[in-house]
Amino acid sequence: MITRVALFLATAAALHGADFIRQIQTVSGQSIIYDISLANDEGSVNSKPLAADSAVFQLYTSTVSNGTTTLKKLDEKTVATFLPVVTATVLSEDSYYPPRTRADKPYGIRITVSNMQSASATVPDYAKKVQVARSYKLYESGTYLPTTTTGTYADSSVLRANGTFTDNAILQRLPVTTPTKAVGQESFTVYLHPDLAAPQSELAKATVQIWPVADATISNIEEGKTYKWVPQDGSIAAHDIYPGAAVYAQVYSGPYTVGTTGRVLPATVVNYAGGYLPQNAQLALSGLDQVIIEDGEYTIEFLTITPFNGGAPEILTHVTFSVKRSIEVRGGVTTME
CATH class of the missing domain: 2.60.40 (Immunoglobulin-like)
Structure with a gap:
């Protein structure tokens, strides 16, 4: 029996003269292998005679580098009774x-x-x-x-x-x-x-x-530190952001508390929609002075939204610090006679 093999050729975008279909079958306990050369990148070819209940057809392409030929299997199909x-x-x-x-x-x-x-x-x-x-x-x-x-x-x-x-x-x-x-x-x-x-x-x-899994670090803003002014040079380094995910930083008043909604820092909002590979990012924490108006304790969170967890934001990193810009003067009144 002979069968026509046409299912492979669409798999290879560009075939070369050395490319071929390998036909493998077992007859009386012995493996019989035929290599069928391909002259075109579309159409069909006839198999070698089928003398068993099944046969495997494999499509190979070849590349030559430094005089060495390397075979790569592109597809495989089985024909059987x-x-x-x-x-x-x-x-x-x-x-x-x-x-x-x-x-x-x-x-x-x-x-x-x-x-x-x-x-x-x-x-x-x-x-x-x-x-x-x-x-x-x-x-x-x-x-x-x-x-x-x-x-x-x-x-x-x-x-x-x-x-x-x-x-x-x-x-x-x-x-x-x-x-x-x-x-x-x-x-x-x-x-x-x-x-x-x-x-x-x-x-x-x-x-x-x-x-x-993505990770991130916040630099130039120290956990627990009290600043005399709003930090101006904070930044975020993020690695392995999931393909298609969005990331952003938010700020809120008070200690770190999971589930708190704060004010988003626009400069940190990045959407990788449509991406097919993970991403890395270096983002500046600019605009803090427009959010932190009063003295007190503040928390910055860096979050990501992915297809997981029902689309709920996930916290990648966070830092809590205080701002105390007011100057307290203590003194006394003395007299000289």
Whole structure:
């Protein structure tokens, strides 16, 4: 049997003469591999003869650097006589696509399996189950670009029935020193369960990007200090602001109290709507003298609004200080005779 392979070509934006589709099938316990060259970046090609119940088709592109050719797999599809139909979807509080979440927030995965003929005596055993594996890739801190550090977690699961399987309480497990500063991605991949009768083949995959928790510091305004004038050179340094988030500073009279609404400092308001990478910011705390009119105790908070926590502001940092501009003179009256 020969099949036409047209599902890959739209994946590659620009194909080169050395690019190809790899066809893998198992016949009598032996892996048979064909490489099918591609001359165009659109259209369809015929497969090699299919002599097994299933075959895996992989699209590769090649790059040459310093005389070394590197292959990169762009896509993978499986053709089989009794192939289950599988979809995998990431669930996140953030509705952005492609899916993303924050390192301290849980996310979910929904896997739907259909057309699995577990009770049929004529269906091969390998087609009566699928395996779910969880893997990761780390990104570079600061640049947020993918690295070559990848891996697969030890735990996996096997699904042997049709249905929808959902887990809404998954916590990221990227192998980093500080979990809240984890940056990378995790993937759930559903495979045709590998055994001697069939090569491991990918049926569905869902990936979520994981971005670090933002942090911030206030400089040139000291906690608990009393100033003889309103501080003029205060600033905020913020790191890893969540993509698409907004940040701002507010000032209110009195000690630090969670949930207090103060006056917003316009110079600190930044909205990163539409952003797809975390941001860093250096902001001046200008305009304090227009807010702090009377002497007393004041608190500055720096907050962020993200898709999480129902959109409620989250405090990244704060500082409380006092302003006492009045001069108190103590003296006495003496006479000379």
